[in-house]
Amino acid sequence: MFQARGEKQWYIPDGFIPPDSTGALVSHESVCVLNCSSEEARIRFTIYFEDREPLEDILVVVQGRRTKHIRTSSLMKEGMPIPSGVPYAIEVQSDIPIIVQYSRLDSTQAENTLMSTMAFPMK
Amino acid sequence: MFQARGEKQWYIPDGFIPPDSTGALVSHESVCVLNCSSEEARIRFTIYFEDREPLEDILVVVQGRRTKHIRTSSLMKEGMPIPSGVPYAIEVQSDIPIIVQYSRLDSTQAENTLMSTMAFPMK
Amino acid sequence: MFQARGEKQWYIPDGFIPPDSTGALVSHESVCVLNCSSEEARIRFTIYFEDREPLEDILVVVQGRRTKHIRTSSLMKEGMPIPSGVPYAIEVQSDIPIIVQYSRLDSTQAENTLMSTMAFPMK
């Protein structure tokens, strides 16, 4: 049996899905989860906005001893995705400890650009 | 009632507003705040420079259960903005715990570039 | 004798070797290790995937009072490298404390882009 590593709650204040893409790659964000445990991690996303109520209880499962690079455009609440071109923030809550990193690829212009940071863990 | 998350003091040593922009996007920095609490967060910015006294007591409010992506060019002290093209640093002090991430979009050249990091929290 | 600094376990959820390169620079990732101690650090990598069992026990030694910027494309398990174009995650375990930063250069388009973050330490 492998032990879980990391924390159960993680935060990413700077969410933004670029509305435009050019060139070979599509603009996107990834919430990259690592689950070192033998057990699956049941993860609940909350999406916060600047001017409306949060989207709550978006569920994702990450299998044991696996990573999952979750595109934020795939997160849906009752069939509704996160709107693009809108500033938002992400809360990640897991039933077991995990490790979370956030990355964005922006290809608004033909030459893409990347940014990445570890999410902020709550201990 | 939702609980506050994060820390009350955050630091960003590498502030810089690029003076030039080309292409579709304007060069800018964002201080991205997430307030998970039901209550509003009253935030006070201090701006430090290399060669002059700090600008103190720039106030911003972030509503409860909301994020705010604050452009540094919008931060004013008695009508005076942070000058562009000058190295500076940012202190963020909140009356309740928040989470803070810093990002910069530089479009000095036609193809823009991004960088991002969590701010440094004081516990 | 110089003391070891940092932590023994570090995590990087967002691993990805860009399959394409153009222009002067080759797309690559680096796991940058700093060993402040007088003694050598014996480091064991585990590579996690989305859909298959982890690659375990890839060994790297970093001499005392040295840094090593390890290209992920050089990490081999029984002669097999990490596949490019596939999302993965990295666990770094050392017998003495070290400090670990992760950076990626993507030159899929002619104009390259960089991202970097400290790895996540387990205390």
Place this chain on the structure above:
Amino acid sequence: MFQARGEKQWYIPDGFIPPDSTGALVSHESVCVLNCSSEEARIRFTIYFEDREPLEDILVVVQGRRTKHIRTSSLMKEGMPIPSGVPYAIEVQSDIPIIVQYSRLDSTQAENTLMSTMAFPMK
């Protein structure tokens, strides 16, 4: 009197001065220091390499209540700068707590790219 904030020791494993620059901006790295205290901070850099002994005791002073964005190309040991095009790592030791962020601008190609991360603090 303003209190010092942060930590006294910080680490940056991924140092690299890009040897080439094109376009309007020169490739460079900055070690960005924020000194919140009323007193000056006396900072000592150690530069670690992959294949030779460290450069020790490079001294920089940051005045009280000031930031300093220190270009790594300005760090000299007996008139010798850090070589460009060589992987290295940075240790920052201060006599009072400070906050340290590391950023790199790479303009090897005409369209520049940025990366940034907080340095790793030792508590």
